[in-house]
Amino acid sequence: MSTSRRKFLQWMVAAGAGSTVVKSASAHEHFKGYPDSYGVLHDTTLCIGCRSCEKACNEVNDLPAPDKPFDDTSVLETKRRTDAKSYTVVNKYDVGEYAKGPVFRKFQCNHCLEPACASACFVGAFTKTPEGAVSYDASVCVGCRYCIIACPFDVPTYEYDEALTPRVMKCTLCEPRLKEGKLPGCVEACPMEALTFGKREDLITIARERIRKYPNRYIDHIYGEHEMGGTSWMYITGAPFEKLDMRTDLGVTPAPELTSGALSLVPMVIGVWPVLLGGLYVISKRKERMAHDEKTSAVKEAIDQTQADADAKLKAAMEKARKEKETAVEKAVTKALADAEKERGKEDK
């Protein structure tokens, strides 16, 4: 928790000052993962399906006892997957012409270099450690199970029967044991050395060497060298990987890249939408106002027009009245004058 707070402060400072507090890297860099991190190489051509690894894993992780004991190999007849009580399972495959007998493959978290689970978790419960393990922190997990959706290898499992404190369950690469300087439980227990623990780079060299030395024994491909951007747990086999239920259509794109495009659209929407929508608002407002203005001015004009008409009429009427009056007065005056004249004439006579 404190790390997250520290990180958050770091981001705040970086966002504010653009300073050098943030670790530097550019987006175009080809990230190669932590140097000298550890991993395991599983050579299925050496695996005999004894389930010793399953037993050891169960013990070192204090997992509940299985329904059938670990030395009962009848369980191999059905295909199993990991579940909340087992971090690893061994399955048996019939591969036809590629091997004389059945082939066994151990299955657990592959500890991806760029884990899909970590990319997907919205509380960052998963961390790819410099040592190689992808570790899970149950103390922040909300239980949304998006990590399980995201994992391309169908690894993480969930405690569906736990009412209040369900956890995501998966192989830890025996991180606690590694810290004590011990080997992972399963690796230590394997009687056939089908599992090799070591630095990832060294494991790739070893695998290449085996494939080169025994070209008839192996398919020329190290599963996990590039799958989904590479994994810390890798496999070499004598049969095509599909025959061992391993997906070969996953591609080499690291999981975080799948969502990075969508995530980088977020700031663009935040940046552009208000401008666009605000603009539309202004335009619609303006239109509204213009329509309004037009209406009012039309009304005003109409009123003015009537007013003017009325004025003109009035004026004309008044003019007429005035004229009439004038004429009347004039007439009266002339008449009066004429009368006066007459009177005078009368008097003069």
Place this chain on the structure above:
Amino acid sequence: MTTENTTAPVAIKRPLLTPFNVIAGIIILIGLPLTYLRFTGGLGAVSNLDNNNPWGFWIGFDLLTGVALAAGGYVTAAAVELFGKKEYHSAVRPAILTGFLGYSLVVFALLYDVGRPWRLPYPFFVSQGVTSIMFEVGACVALYLTVLFLEFSPAALEWLGAKKLRRVVVRLTIGLTILGVVLSTLHQSSLGAMYLIAPSKLHPLWYSPYLPIFFFVSSIAAGLSMVIFEGSLSYRNFSDIMDEDHRKNRNRVVLGFGKAASLVLAGYFAIKVFGVALGNHWHLLSTPYGLWFLVEMIGFILLPCFAYAIGVRDRNVKLIRWTALWTVLGIVLNRLNITLFTFNWQLPADQRYSPHWMEIGISVFVVTIGVVVFKFIVTHMPIFYEHPDYKEAH
């Protein structure tokens, strides 16, 4: 008119023992023990979720479908407040209300789905997983719920008679609407983007780098159709409390939104075709999944698109209403296709998921609660009519 408004909500006493109330009561009574079972026995006790299928009906229906169908709020608010379509004003409040209730129900349903619901604030306050699309969805939904609450609050404040506070909130309308559209764009699209991380599990005809855009565009069609659909449902049940403006503009809303939905569906269909082209998945169309894809594309996108167009042209309100329901079903189908029907398509049939009846039971329970609350609010607050004291304010 004014007298009709003031008396409407008070005068109409609805009887208590209606069929609706009885059925709602029964569903809620069934929901309570299921809730108890969920929180005492864990997810396994009430669901068919398992390690291969960690997400089921709750995420597919309650979350993805629920959010899409609650899109009416932002679509209507944007049309009226931002694009100046004032003639649809009467549709805003009901749409905002259903949006607000819809989102509340989504969050409520999530409490059942996530393992430790009391930790839902963790992504924001304890440990920020910012690389996750779900972080963005969570942040946007939380913020948008707040925005919807504020957008809705004038109705509640009018009911409570808090004039001053109401005036403050109303002044924020434009800002809230823009923020609402931004947040909706983000989380509607991001619900699709959540599946970008799983190209190996989702069928290639449904998986596309365009998923976020598909989700956003289809949410607009869903929102428009839901407004039409809910409008006709509400009219049937609450016409007695609707005011003149509401009744008069009802068909105008139907025609306008129908036309918009028709155009959106046309665009949606086209970009889905572009999606197939982008992935070069043409050859998959002749597989069984491909036929199913065509059913969705033609039967639930293209045909509704034309039905809307014909309805708008012929002024056939009835046809538009039915098409709205049709479109809504199409969106439901699309979301369920992505979450349930084509997810994990490569697994053998016996490892695939089908919902437990209790999962569906809890979803029905959640929806019922929503309907009951909706009913309470529209019969008490000024949703379908304008409060007489605030008439001039619009």
Place this chain on the structure above:
Amino acid sequence: MTESIHTLQEFMLQTKGIIYILAIGYLIGFTCFWKFLHRRGNKEDVPAE
């Protein structure tokens, strides 16, 4: 037709080409649809109840 593609360039050549053609088709189709949608039917205006 069933020849497989070996380079990204070739893949993009094909998919982007198809998309340009579809896009033109869409623009034409959309215009027709727009016309169809806006051509008045025989009935006028918003029907009353």
